[in-house]
Amino acid sequence: MNALLSVIRRDLLLALRRKGDALTVLFFFVIVTSLFPLGIGPEANLLRKIAPGILWVAALLATMLGLGRLFAPDHADGTLEQMALSPSPFGLLVMGKIIAHWLTTGMPLVALAPFLGLLFDLPADALFLLTLTLLIGTPLLSLIGAIGAALTLGLRGGGVLLSLLVLPLYVPALIFGAGAVEAQIVGLDASGHLSLLAALLALAVFFAPWAATVALRIALE
Amino acid sequence: MSNRLINWFKYASPQSFYPLAGRMIPWFWGLAAIAFAVGLYIGFFVAPTDFQQGEGYRIIFIHVPASWMSMFIYCVMAFWAGLGLALNTRLSSMMAQALAPTGALMAFLSLWTGAFWGKPMWGTWWVWDARLTSELILFFLYLGFIALTSAIDEPRRADKAGAILALVGVFNVPIIYFSVQWWNTLHQGASVSLTRAPSMAMTMLLGMLVMAFAFWMYSIAVALMRVRAIILEREAHTDWVKQLPEVQGAR
Numbered sequence: 001m002n003a004l005l006s007v008i009r010r011d012l013l014l015a016l017r018r019k020g021d022a023l024t025v026l027f028f029f030v031i032v033t034s035l036f037p038l039g040i041g042p043e044a045n046l047l048r049k050i051a052p053g054i055l056w057v058a059a060l061l062a063t064m065l066g067l068g069r070l071f072a073p074d075h076a077d078g079t080l081e082q083m084a085l086s087p088s089p090f091g092l093l094v095m096g097k098i099i100a101h102w103l104t105t106g107m108p109l110v111a112l113a114p115f116l117g118l119l120f121d122l123p124a125d126a127l128f129l130l131t132l133t134l135l136i137g138t139p140l141l142s143l144i145g146a147i148g149a150a151l152t153l154g155l156r157g158g159g160v161l162l163s164l165l166v167l168p169l170y171v172p173a174l175i176f177g178a179g180a181v182e183a184q185i186v187g188l189d190a191s192g193h194l195s196l197l198a199a200l201l202a203l204a205v206f207f208a209p210w211a212a213t214v215a216l217r218i219a220l221e
Numbered sequence: 222m223s224n225r226l227i228n229w230f231k232y233a234s235p236q237s238f239y240p241l242a243g244r245m246i247p248w249f250w251g252l253a254a255i256a257f258a259v260g261l262y263i264g265f266f267v268a269p270t271d272f273q274q275g276e277g278y279r280i281i282f283i284h285v286p287a288s289w290m291s292m293f294i295y296c297v298m299a300f301w302a303g304l305g306l307a308l309n310t311r312l313s314s315m316m317a318q319a320l321a322p323t324g325a326l327m328a329f330l331s332l333w334t335g336a337f338w339g340k341p342m343w344g345t346w347w348v349w350d351a352r353l354t355s356e357l358i359l360f361f362l363y364l365g366f367i368a369l370t371s372a373i374d375e376p377r378r379a380d381k382a383g384a385i386l387a388l389v390g391v392f393n394v395p396i397i398y399f400s401v402q403w404w405n406t407l408h409q410g411a412s413v414s415l416t417r418a419p420s421m422a423m424t425m426l427l428g429m430l431v432m433a434f435a436f437w438m439y440s441i442a443v444a445l446m447r448v449r450a451i452i453l454e455r456e457a458h459t460d461w462v463k464q465l466p467e468v469q470g471a472r
Contacts, residue, residue: 151382151386157372164364164368169389169390169393175401214385218381218382219382
C-alpha cells in the first residue's frame with residue numbers, strides 16, 4: 001500500500017512540476033467542445049440535445065491525448081524497468097500510475113464539464129448527471145487506455161496506433177455515459193445506464209491494471 | 222500411453238506443420254470451390270423469390286455467412302493468440318496473425334453487402350443500428366490488431382502484444398454488442414436461431430448453410446496459405462527452409 005501511495009505521490013509531484021502537460025489536455029477539451037457550436041450553428045434546442053454526446057466524445061479524445069504520457073517518460077529514463085524489478089508488485093505500481101494519471105487528466109475534466117455544459121444551456125439536473133457519469137466514466141477511460149498505452153510503448157507512430165486500439169474499446173463507456181444524460185433530458189430513468197457504467201468500471205478496475213502490467217512486461221523484455 | 226494418444230504437439234513446430242499445411246491446402250480449396258458452386262446455384266436458381274423482398278434478398282447468401290465468419294474468426298484468432306501467449310508456441314501466434322486479414326475481409330464484406338441490401342430494403346445505405354454498428358466496431362478491432370502486430374518489428378513482441386489485444390477485444394465484443402443493442406435497434410431479428418424453427422424456406426436455409434460451409438473452407442485455405450508464408454518469412458534463417466525445393470528453385 002505504501003508503494004502504491006508513493007507512486008501516486010511521485011507522479012503527482014512530477015505533474016505539478018510540468019503543469020503544461022496537464023493543462024494542454026484541459027484546453028484541448030475546452031477548445032474541442034467549443035468548436036461544435038461553431039460547426040453546427042447556434043440553435044439552443046439542437047445544442048442542448050447533442051451536448052452530452054459532444055462533452056463525452058471530447059472527454060474521450062482528451063483522455064486519449066494524455067495517454068501517451070502515462071508510461072513513455074518513465075520508459076525513456078529507465079524508471080519503468082526499475083519498477084518492474086522492484087520488490088513491490090509491479091501491478092500495484094502500474095495501478096498507482098493509472099490513478100495518478102486519472103487525478104491529473106480525468107479529474108480536471110470532470111470538474112470542468114459542468115461549466116462547459118452551461119455553454120450548451122443544459123438544465124441543472126442534467127449538468128449534475130453529466131458530471132456524475134464523467135466521474136464514473138473517466139477512471140474507466142484511463143484504465144482501458146492504460147492497456148493501449150502499454151501495448152504501444154516505444155513503437156513508431158504510437159499515438160495514431162493508440163487511438164486505433166483504444167477508441168473501439170471506449171464505445172460502451174461512451175454509450176452508457178452519454179446515454180444516461182440523454183435519457184434524463186427526455187424524461188427517462190437514467191439509473192440503468194449509471195449502474196452499467198459502474199459495472200464496467202468495476203470490471204476494468206479488476207482486469208485492466210493486470211492486462212496493462214502483462215503488456216508492459218512484454219514491452220520491457 | 223504415447224501409443225494410444227495422438228501426439229498433439231508434433232505439428233506445433235513450424236517445420237513439421239509447413240508440409241502438412243501444403244498438403245491440406247488443395248483439399249480445402251477444392252471443397253470451397255464445390256461448395257461455392259453448389260451454394261451459388263441454390264442461391265440464384267433454386268431458392269424461391271421472397272414474397273416481401275423480391276430478388277434482392279439473395280444477397281443474404283453472401284452477407285450472412287460473411288457476418289458469421291467475421292465473428293467466429295475473431296474468436297478463433299483470440300484462441301490461437303491466447304494459446305500462443307500461454308504455451309509460448311510460435312505456430313499458434315503465426316496462426317492468429319494469418320487469420321486476422323481474412324477476418325477483417327469478412328467483416329468488410331458483411332458491411333458492404335449489408336449496405337447493398339439496405340439500400341433497396343430500407344431505402345438507405347447505412348443506419349446506426351445495433352448489429353451494423355457492432356460489426357463496424359469489430360472491423361475496427363481487426364484493423365487495430367493488424368496495425369499493432371505490423372507496427373512491432375520484433376516478431377515475438379508482436380505476437381504477445383497482439384495476443385493481449387485480441388484477448389481484451391474478445392472480452393469486449395459481447396459488451397460492445399449488448400451496449401450497442403440497447404442503444405438502438407432497427408435490424409430485423411436473427412433469421413436463423415438454434416432455439417426455434419427457422420423462419421425461412423428450407424431451400425434458402427440450405428443454400429445459406431452450403432455457402433457458410435464454402436466460406437469456412439475458403440477461410441481455412443487462405444489462412445493456411447498465409448501461415449505458410451509467415452513461416453517462410455520468419456524461419457528464413459533455418460536450414461530446413463533453405464533446403465525446401467520451392468526456396469531452392471527461387472534462387
